[in-house]
Amino acid sequence: MARPDPWRLDPAAYPHTERVQTRFQDLDVLGHINNVGMAAIFETGRVKFNRTVGLEGWRTQRWLVAQVVINYLAEGHFPADVEVMSGIGTIGTRSWTILSTAFQHGVAIATCDTVVVMSSEDGATALPDDFRAALERWQVRDA
Structure with missing residues:
Protein backbone atom coordinates (compact mmCIF):
# COMPACT_ATOMS: atom_id res chain seq x y z
CA MET A 1 0.00 0.00 0.00
CA ALA A 2 1.31 3.42 -0.91
CA ARG A 3 1.46 6.10 1.80
CA PRO A 4 -1.38 8.58 1.60
CA ASP A 5 -0.80 12.06 0.20
CA PRO A 6 0.83 14.25 2.86
CA TRP A 7 -2.24 16.48 3.23
CA ARG A 8 -4.25 13.43 4.43
CA LEU A 9 -1.96 13.28 7.49
CA ASP A 10 -2.42 16.96 8.34
CA PRO A 11 -5.22 17.62 10.85
CA ALA A 12 -5.53 21.18 9.50
CA ALA A 13 -6.88 19.77 6.20
CA TYR A 14 -10.11 18.65 7.85
CA PRO A 15 -12.98 20.93 8.86
CA HIS A 16 -14.33 18.60 11.56
CA THR A 17 -12.81 16.79 14.55
CA GLU A 18 -14.54 14.20 16.69
CA ARG A 19 -12.96 12.58 19.74
CA VAL A 20 -13.91 8.88 19.96
CA GLN A 21 -13.26 6.82 23.05
CA HIS A 32 -3.81 -3.03 19.40
CA ILE A 33 -7.12 -1.81 18.01
CA ASN A 34 -8.38 -4.45 15.60
CA ASN A 35 -9.99 -3.88 12.19
CA VAL A 36 -13.56 -4.16 13.51
CA GLY A 37 -12.79 -1.67 16.29
CA MET A 38 -11.24 0.77 13.84
CA ALA A 39 -14.26 0.49 11.52
CA ALA A 40 -16.53 1.28 14.49
CA ILE A 41 -14.38 4.27 15.46
CA PHE A 42 -14.62 5.65 11.92
CA GLU A 43 -18.36 4.97 11.82
CA THR A 44 -18.87 6.93 15.06
CA GLY A 45 -16.81 9.81 13.68
CA ARG A 46 -18.73 9.73 10.38
CA VAL A 47 -22.17 9.71 12.04
CA LYS A 48 -21.25 12.63 14.28
CA PHE A 49 -19.79 14.47 11.28
CA ASN A 50 -23.04 13.94 9.35
CA ARG A 51 -24.96 15.42 12.29
CA THR A 52 -22.65 18.44 12.43
CA VAL A 53 -23.06 19.01 8.68
CA GLY A 54 -26.83 18.75 9.18
CA LEU A 55 -27.39 15.76 6.93
CA GLU A 56 -29.71 14.11 9.44
CA GLY A 57 -32.10 17.02 8.77
CA TRP A 58 -32.57 15.77 5.20
CA ARG A 59 -35.20 13.24 6.21
CA THR A 60 -36.92 13.50 2.82
CA GLN A 61 -33.71 12.30 1.14
CA ARG A 62 -32.12 8.90 1.45
CA TRP A 63 -28.50 7.96 1.02
CA LEU A 64 -26.57 4.74 1.35
CA VAL A 65 -22.96 3.91 2.11
CA ALA A 66 -21.68 2.25 -1.05
CA GLN A 67 -18.04 1.67 -0.10
CA VAL A 68 -15.72 1.97 2.89
CA VAL A 69 -11.95 1.67 2.47
CA ILE A 70 -9.73 1.74 5.55
CA ASN A 71 -5.95 1.93 5.30
CA TYR A 72 -4.00 1.18 8.44
CA LEU A 73 -0.89 3.27 8.99
CA ALA A 74 0.14 2.54 12.60
CA GLU A 75 -1.10 0.68 15.64
CA GLY A 76 -3.75 2.23 17.86
CA HIS A 77 -4.07 1.34 21.54
CA PHE A 78 -6.55 1.38 24.40
CA PRO A 79 -7.29 3.44 26.52
CA ALA A 80 -6.24 6.57 24.60
CA ASP A 81 -8.99 8.33 22.67
CA VAL A 82 -8.82 8.61 18.88
CA GLU A 83 -9.43 11.89 17.11
CA VAL A 84 -11.29 11.34 13.85
CA MET A 85 -10.80 14.24 11.45
CA SER A 86 -13.36 14.35 8.64
CA GLY A 87 -14.40 16.35 5.61
CA ILE A 88 -16.06 15.99 2.25
CA GLY A 89 -13.85 14.87 -0.63
CA THR A 90 -15.23 14.65 -4.15
CA ILE A 91 -18.84 15.49 -4.93
CA GLY A 92 -20.36 13.83 -7.96
CA THR A 93 -23.76 13.95 -9.61
CA ARG A 94 -25.30 11.35 -7.27
CA SER A 95 -22.57 10.60 -4.75
CA TRP A 96 -19.90 12.09 -2.52
CA THR A 97 -16.97 10.90 -0.45
CA ILE A 98 -16.29 11.46 3.21
CA LEU A 99 -12.56 11.45 3.89
CA SER A 100 -11.38 10.78 7.43
CA THR A 101 -8.11 10.21 9.21
CA ALA A 102 -7.78 8.80 12.73
CA PHE A 103 -5.09 10.24 14.98
CA GLN A 104 -3.89 8.96 18.33
CA HIS A 105 -1.34 10.98 20.32
CA GLY A 106 -1.02 13.22 17.24
CA VAL A 107 0.00 10.32 14.96
CA ALA A 108 -2.12 9.26 11.98
CA ILE A 109 -3.05 5.62 12.55
CA ALA A 110 -5.56 5.05 9.72
CA THR A 111 -7.43 6.70 6.87
CA CYS A 112 -10.98 5.98 5.79
CA ASP A 113 -12.66 6.85 2.49
CA THR A 114 -16.42 6.40 2.41
CA VAL A 115 -18.49 6.68 -0.77
CA VAL A 116 -22.09 7.70 -0.14
CA VAL A 117 -24.79 7.54 -2.83
CA MET A 118 -28.03 9.52 -2.91
CA SER A 119 -30.86 7.07 -3.45
CA SER A 120 -34.58 6.83 -3.99
CA GLU A 121 -36.93 3.90 -4.22
CA ASP A 122 -36.28 3.92 -7.98
CA GLY A 123 -32.48 3.87 -7.61
CA ALA A 124 -29.75 6.49 -7.56
CA THR A 125 -30.87 10.09 -7.87
CA ALA A 126 -29.12 13.41 -8.44
CA LEU A 127 -28.00 15.51 -5.49
CA PRO A 128 -30.30 18.49 -4.89
CA ASP A 129 -28.51 21.83 -5.39
CA ASP A 130 -28.92 22.94 -1.77
CA PHE A 131 -27.66 19.56 -0.54
CA ARG A 132 -24.59 19.90 -2.78
CA ALA A 133 -24.01 23.42 -1.44
CA ALA A 134 -24.13 22.09 2.14
CA LEU A 135 -21.54 19.44 1.29
CA GLU A 136 -19.26 21.97 -0.40
CA ARG A 137 -19.02 24.01 2.81
CA TRP A 138 -17.42 21.01 4.54
CA GLN A 139 -14.85 19.99 1.92
CA VAL A 140 -11.33 19.09 2.98
CA ARG A 141 -8.55 21.49 2.13
CA ASP A 142 -5.80 20.55 -0.36
CA ALA A 143 -7.67 17.49 -1.68
Whole structure:
Protein backbone atom coordinates (compact mmCIF):
# COMPACT_ATOMS: atom_id res chain seq x y z
CA MET A 1 0.00 0.00 0.00
CA ALA A 2 1.31 3.42 -0.91
CA ARG A 3 1.46 6.10 1.80
CA PRO A 4 -1.38 8.58 1.60
CA ASP A 5 -0.80 12.06 0.20
CA PRO A 6 0.83 14.25 2.86
CA TRP A 7 -2.24 16.48 3.23
CA ARG A 8 -4.25 13.43 4.43
CA LEU A 9 -1.96 13.28 7.49
CA ASP A 10 -2.42 16.96 8.34
CA PRO A 11 -5.22 17.62 10.85
CA ALA A 12 -5.53 21.18 9.50
CA ALA A 13 -6.88 19.77 6.20
CA TYR A 14 -10.11 18.65 7.85
CA PRO A 15 -12.98 20.93 8.86
CA HIS A 16 -14.33 18.60 11.56
CA THR A 17 -12.81 16.79 14.55
CA GLU A 18 -14.54 14.20 16.69
CA ARG A 19 -12.96 12.58 19.74
CA VAL A 20 -13.91 8.88 19.96
CA GLN A 21 -13.26 6.82 23.05
CA THR A 22 -11.54 3.49 22.53
CA ARG A 23 -12.82 0.37 24.27
CA PHE A 24 -10.99 -2.63 25.66
CA GLN A 25 -13.16 -4.82 23.43
CA ASP A 26 -11.62 -3.08 20.38
CA LEU A 27 -8.30 -4.85 21.00
CA ASP A 28 -6.96 -7.97 19.37
CA VAL A 29 -4.69 -10.55 21.01
CA LEU A 30 -1.65 -8.42 20.14
CA GLY A 31 -3.05 -5.51 22.18
CA HIS A 32 -3.81 -3.03 19.40
CA ILE A 33 -7.12 -1.81 18.01
CA ASN A 34 -8.38 -4.45 15.60
CA ASN A 35 -9.99 -3.88 12.19
CA VAL A 36 -13.56 -4.16 13.51
CA GLY A 37 -12.79 -1.67 16.29
CA MET A 38 -11.24 0.77 13.84
CA ALA A 39 -14.26 0.49 11.52
CA ALA A 40 -16.53 1.28 14.49
CA ILE A 41 -14.38 4.27 15.46
CA PHE A 42 -14.62 5.65 11.92
CA GLU A 43 -18.36 4.97 11.82
CA THR A 44 -18.87 6.93 15.06
CA GLY A 45 -16.81 9.81 13.68
CA ARG A 46 -18.73 9.73 10.38
CA VAL A 47 -22.17 9.71 12.04
CA LYS A 48 -21.25 12.63 14.28
CA PHE A 49 -19.79 14.47 11.28
CA ASN A 50 -23.04 13.94 9.35
CA ARG A 51 -24.96 15.42 12.29
CA THR A 52 -22.65 18.44 12.43
CA VAL A 53 -23.06 19.01 8.68
CA GLY A 54 -26.83 18.75 9.18
CA LEU A 55 -27.39 15.76 6.93
CA GLU A 56 -29.71 14.11 9.44
CA GLY A 57 -32.10 17.02 8.77
CA TRP A 58 -32.57 15.77 5.20
CA ARG A 59 -35.20 13.24 6.21
CA THR A 60 -36.92 13.50 2.82
CA GLN A 61 -33.71 12.30 1.14
CA ARG A 62 -32.12 8.90 1.45
CA TRP A 63 -28.50 7.96 1.02
CA LEU A 64 -26.57 4.74 1.35
CA VAL A 65 -22.96 3.91 2.11
CA ALA A 66 -21.68 2.25 -1.05
CA GLN A 67 -18.04 1.67 -0.10
CA VAL A 68 -15.72 1.97 2.89
CA VAL A 69 -11.95 1.67 2.47
CA ILE A 70 -9.73 1.74 5.55
CA ASN A 71 -5.95 1.93 5.30
CA TYR A 72 -4.00 1.18 8.44
CA LEU A 73 -0.89 3.27 8.99
CA ALA A 74 0.14 2.54 12.60
CA GLU A 75 -1.10 0.68 15.64
CA GLY A 76 -3.75 2.23 17.86
CA HIS A 77 -4.07 1.34 21.54
CA PHE A 78 -6.55 1.38 24.40
CA PRO A 79 -7.29 3.44 26.52
CA ALA A 80 -6.24 6.57 24.60
CA ASP A 81 -8.99 8.33 22.67
CA VAL A 82 -8.82 8.61 18.88
CA GLU A 83 -9.43 11.89 17.11
CA VAL A 84 -11.29 11.34 13.85
CA MET A 85 -10.80 14.24 11.45
CA SER A 86 -13.36 14.35 8.64
CA GLY A 87 -14.40 16.35 5.61
CA ILE A 88 -16.06 15.99 2.25
CA GLY A 89 -13.85 14.87 -0.63
CA THR A 90 -15.23 14.65 -4.15
CA ILE A 91 -18.84 15.49 -4.93
CA GLY A 92 -20.36 13.83 -7.96
CA THR A 93 -23.76 13.95 -9.61
CA ARG A 94 -25.30 11.35 -7.27
CA SER A 95 -22.57 10.60 -4.75
CA TRP A 96 -19.90 12.09 -2.52
CA THR A 97 -16.97 10.90 -0.45
CA ILE A 98 -16.29 11.46 3.21
CA LEU A 99 -12.56 11.45 3.89
CA SER A 100 -11.38 10.78 7.43
CA THR A 101 -8.11 10.21 9.21
CA ALA A 102 -7.78 8.80 12.73
CA PHE A 103 -5.09 10.24 14.98
CA GLN A 104 -3.89 8.96 18.33
CA HIS A 105 -1.34 10.98 20.32
CA GLY A 106 -1.02 13.22 17.24
CA VAL A 107 0.00 10.32 14.96
CA ALA A 108 -2.12 9.26 11.98
CA ILE A 109 -3.05 5.62 12.55
CA ALA A 110 -5.56 5.05 9.72
CA THR A 111 -7.43 6.70 6.87
CA CYS A 112 -10.98 5.98 5.79
CA ASP A 113 -12.66 6.85 2.49
CA THR A 114 -16.42 6.40 2.41
CA VAL A 115 -18.49 6.68 -0.77
CA VAL A 116 -22.09 7.70 -0.14
CA VAL A 117 -24.79 7.54 -2.83
CA MET A 118 -28.03 9.52 -2.91
CA SER A 119 -30.86 7.07 -3.45
CA SER A 120 -34.58 6.83 -3.99
CA GLU A 121 -36.93 3.90 -4.22
CA ASP A 122 -36.28 3.92 -7.98
CA GLY A 123 -32.48 3.87 -7.61
CA ALA A 124 -29.75 6.49 -7.56
CA THR A 125 -30.87 10.09 -7.87
CA ALA A 126 -29.12 13.41 -8.44
CA LEU A 127 -28.00 15.51 -5.49
CA PRO A 128 -30.30 18.49 -4.89
CA ASP A 129 -28.51 21.83 -5.39
CA ASP A 130 -28.92 22.94 -1.77
CA PHE A 131 -27.66 19.56 -0.54
CA ARG A 132 -24.59 19.90 -2.78
CA ALA A 133 -24.01 23.42 -1.44
CA ALA A 134 -24.13 22.09 2.14
CA LEU A 135 -21.54 19.44 1.29
CA GLU A 136 -19.26 21.97 -0.40
CA ARG A 137 -19.02 24.01 2.81
CA TRP A 138 -17.42 21.01 4.54
CA GLN A 139 -14.85 19.99 1.92
CA VAL A 140 -11.33 19.09 2.98
CA ARG A 141 -8.55 21.49 2.13
CA ASP A 142 -5.80 20.55 -0.36
CA ALA A 143 -7.67 17.49 -1.68
